Amino acid sequence: MNADHTGKVAIVTGASRGIGAAIAKRLARDGVAVVVNYASSSKEADALVAELAASGAKAIAVKADVSKRDEVRAMFETAEAQLGKVDVLVNNAGVLKTVPLAETSDALYDQTFDINVRGTFNTLREAAARLADGGRIVNFSSTTLALNMPGYAVYNATKAAVEAFTHVSRRNCADATSR
DSSP: OOOOOTTOEEEETTOSSHHHHHHHHHHHHTTOEEEEEESSOHHHHHHHHHHHHHTTOOEEEEEOOTTSHHHHHHHHHHHHHHTOSOOEEEEOOOOOOOOOGGGOOHHHHHHHHIIIIIHHHHHHHHHHHHOOTTOEEEEOOOTHHHHOOTTOHHHHHHHHHHHHHHHHHHHHHHHHHHO
């Protein structure tokens, strides 16, 4: 059963393929206008936007590297200008490369933390200032955090940070509404 959320606007990071694309499709089916965020190639994002538009949904593709504050700000500005105030943020963008800790390069560490942690931080910070009243944020973690599998040390560290952001953000939002 689909809910009708016509008039709502959602940003889905990392939405050009995989889980992000599935989330964007579901939101669009429920009447939500969707910002399909992507970081590099527009081909998949544009194809998804065309598919959503063909089904009668409103959608736009917006290139933004979530690890860059100015690009996140510009993504929100584009969403607001073209679709209206953002009601939902889905932090789906992420990178996962399994490598034993001893073999993890500084570059892989930086890339993983930049996208998974800094990206979530940047979008949360922007959403805190812009999200519509009653808006919602969904952050993605992973069951790998509990499994402690070899090769997942850096990835799991990033998802632990995302969970910490989520808990603190939830608490801050609850505190703000009780004042």
